[in-house]
Amino acid sequence: MEVENRYIAVRHHVDGPPSEDDFEVKSAPVHWTAESGEVLVRNMYVSIDPGQLNRMKRHSASQQSVGAIVPGERIVAHGVGEVLASACLEYEVDASSGFPLSYHVGVLGMSGTTAYGGFFEVCQPQSGEKVFVSAASGSVGSLVGQFAKLAGCYVVDLLKGKLGFDDAFNYKEELDLKSALNKYFPDGIDIYFENVGGEMLEAALANMNTYGRVAVCGAIAEYTDPGRRAAPGLMDVVYKRIALRGFLSYDFMTQFHEYNAIIRNWIREGRIQVIEDVSNGLESVPSAFAALFRGENVGKKLVKLP
Amino acid sequence: MEVENRYIAVRHHVDGPPSEDDFEVKSAPVHWTAESGEVLVRNMYVSIDPGQLNRMKRHSASQQSVGAIVPGERIVAHGVGEVLASACLEYEVDASSGFPLSYHVGVLGMSGTTAYGGFFEVCQPQSGEKVFVSAASGSVGSLVGQFAKLAGCYVVDLLKGKLGFDDAFNYKEELDLKSALNKYFPDGIDIYFENVGGEMLEAALANMNTYGRVAVCGAIAEYTDPGRRAAPGLMDVVYKRIALRGFLSYDFMTQFHEYNAIIRNWIREGRIQVIEDVSNGLESVPSAFAALFRGENVGKKLVKLP
Incomplete structure (x- = not known):
């Protein structure tokens, strides 16, 4: 043929x-x-x-x-x-x-696996924690925000139209990201799911709480402009004992079926929107x-x- | 009185x-x-x-x-x-x-506890791994390098006079830190014990291996010049799944006596130099x-x- x-x-x-x-x-x-x-x-x-x-x-x-x-x-x-x-x-x-x-x-493919593994395994969320997701309009971010709500977290997102999140904002409309995050997270950020990089990471780290966790899924701002690198405050990293961890969806291949079964149930029960x-x-x-x-x-x- | x-x-x-x-x-x-x-x-x-x-x-x-x-x-x-x-x-x-x-x-005080907890707990070293310690002339770095040798790692250090390490260099004499690290670590860095910050962190991340770990103990270059921030490559962090974790000696207070007992033995046995x-x-x-x-x-x- x-x-x-x-x-x-x-x-x-x-x-x-x-x-x-x-x-x-x-x-x-x-x-x-x-x-x-x-x-x-x-x-x-x-x-x-x-x-x-x-x-x-x-x-x-x-x-x-x-x-x-x-x-x-x-x-x-x-x-x-x-x-x-x-x-x-x-x-x-x-x-x-x-x-x-x-x-x-x-x-039910790599986006779901990335979001599930990145949020639940890398970030280790606790109920009540404050979660910030950047690029929530994307395939992974839109799921992470919803997973965080299911985990009982307070979620602020970069998506203007909220998906049942506690708050959201459009970063293109904010002149000062550090102050914007301080306004949306008066009690600080416990978990940052990073898709953007650049000044967004700097602003998030400056607003993080002690023992904050950053799951580095991507850095889309840096993909298109390699000169636009984040220069995070290392003193925040040290004194707030922040952990940053990069990961790829491939890291979760052995858990693919396990994560998928949970996500399928959530879709069937109407608990997440696709x-x-x-x-x-x-x-x-x-x-x-x-x-x-x-x-x-x-x-x-x-x-x-x- | x-x-x-x-x-x-x-x-x-x-x-x-x-x-x-x-x-x-x-x-x-x-x-x-x-x-x-x-x-x-x-x-x-x-x-x-x-x-x-x-x-x-x-x-x-x-x-x-x-x-x-x-x-x-x-x-x-x-x-x-x-x-x-x-x-x-x-x-x-x-x-x-x-x-x-x-x-x-x-x-036997906080320097030892910081070095021990920072290296063994934060870095989780495996025998044969390649370890880079910056500011090895300092109280913590000089111990971390020795602990890493005891753990069977290959150690390169910023201390000119070697303490039994596999290699060492003076970063003030290197024009291009990224190339210098590539020369000292042709097989890449698995663990970076970070005391310096700035361009040293950037160079170390660029030379790290997949699943590399960075223990962020301090950033002395950034303490004296807040404008001299590291702008690490987030794409390295993502694709090489690098984990960075800040910590303080206080995090290891509950393990103080346990760590101290081990360090005392090593001193008595002549396995580390004070x-x-x-x-x-x-x-x-x-x-x-x-x-x-x-x-x-x-x-x-x-x-x-x-």
């Missing part, structure tokens, strides 16, 4: 904010035979993730752990697909989840990706392939 | 590097009676600690946890003294340690303190009171 495979590639390394022009749609034939030992899959949903930008740079720490994206070549991404033909009979088809298939690239932001068609991947860095998405960004 | 008590005070808040002129010797009478419920102590050794500088500043995160030093008033510091008179009969005298009394303000840098007389406190920030001490800095 031979099919035409269309894919997105970067034309060149992308070191600043991405734009649609950095990408191109390419095409190549794919051959499949019963003897190939391979699976032929038609992609239905593709996950659009900000961390992919780091794989597109000339140099980045990400490339040691998750690999580089080579200009002109296929970009590896998470997705959901339909098996058209398979030479791997040991794999069984599981089509019984009862959830929309798109959930498997978001809340927010998706869907674009249509392979050609929309570049614009969907570029829009992430302008903060235009609300919820999990994904592309539906018709 | 009435005695004249001489003490050191700061004349004013100290926000930059300290100099001898910032201090004054003062004097006030102390009254002791059997009914006072108090203990009258003659100080014999006083600990000289860089962290005290943060208590002298106009504002500092340290003052929430360890209190401010008020200009003109007595400075609280750790010391060893002889009880001249006591109205607290429930306290027994323990003069049987068999070690020099000065050890109790250093290796390095002291002693000045004489109360009047030498200001110069001893100011010299800490010029990196002039080697080992635990203390003042002997005749």
Whole structure:
């Protein structure tokens, strides 16, 4: 069997904010035979993730752990697909989840695992603690905020439209982030779920309580502008005994099924809202990706392939 | 009983590097009676600690946890003294340690506890791991490096004269700290015991391995120049899953006797060297303190009171 495979590639390394022009749609034939030992899959949903930008740079720490994206070549991404033909009979088809298939690239995929592991394992929340989530409009942040509410925490978020959080603000409207956080957290921050970096991390650390924890999930402000690094107060880190820990979703692979079962129950019980932001068609991947860095998405960004 | 008590005070808040002129010797009478419920102590050794500088500043995160030093008033510091008179009969005298009394303000006091807890508890070292200690000439760093050798680690240190470490360098002679660390740690750093801050932290993070740990004990470069903040690469923190944790010696008070017993054995067995840098007389406190920030001490800095 031979099919035409269309894919997105970067034309060149992308070191600043991405734009649609950095990408191109390419095409190549794919051959499949019963003897190939391979699976032929038609992609239905593709996950659009900000961390992919780091794989597109000339140099980045990400490339040691998750690999580089080579200009002109296929970009590896998470997705959901339909098996058209398979030479791997040991794999069984599981089509019984009862959830929309798109959930498997978001809340039931790596976004949910990242949010669950990052919040419950890295942050070790206690009921009543004060939680600040940056980039809560994103796929991970929107879940972390909701998980924190379920854990009995007080949650303030960077999402303007609140998802049942205690408060929220738009950081683009705040002239002084340090004072803004002090206003929203008069009793200080116990847990900061970090997606943004830069001056947001500085402001959060200055407002943290003793034994505060920072889960460093990403630093989207620093992805597009490497000169915009956070210069956190180390004296806060020492005297307030703050712990910062970076993590990747891959760290929680062994707990994937355990976390997923809990998240599935929460969705069924209506305890968390799943927010998706869907674009249509392979050609929309570049614009969907570029829009992430302008903060235009609300919820999990994904592309539906018709 | 009435005695004249001489003490050191700061004349004013100290926000930059300290100099001898910032201090004054003062004097006030102390009254002791059997009914006072108090203990009258003659100080014999006083600990000289860089962290005290943060208590002298106009504002500092340290003052929430360890209190401010008020200009003109007595400075609280750790010391060893002889009880001249006591109205607290429930306290027994323990003069049987068999070690020099000065050890109790250093290796058998808070310096030893900080080094032991900071290294073994915060860093969780494994044999064979690569350890970098900054400010190893200091009271804590000189112990951490020796503890790391006992734990079977490979140790590089900022101390020029090696204490049995695998390598050492003088950071003042290195133009590019990031390249210098790469040269000393071709296989990367697993544990960084942070005393310095600023560009040293940046260089260490850039050279760390996956799952690296940073114990943030102090940031002496930032104590004297608040504008000299570290701007670490958050992408290193995320993708290499680095954990940074601030701590204070006070966090290990419940383990004080346990740690002390181990350290005493190591000293008796000759497995660690105790390095002291002693000045004489109360009047030498200001110069001893100011010299800490010029990196002039080697080992635990203390003042002997005749």
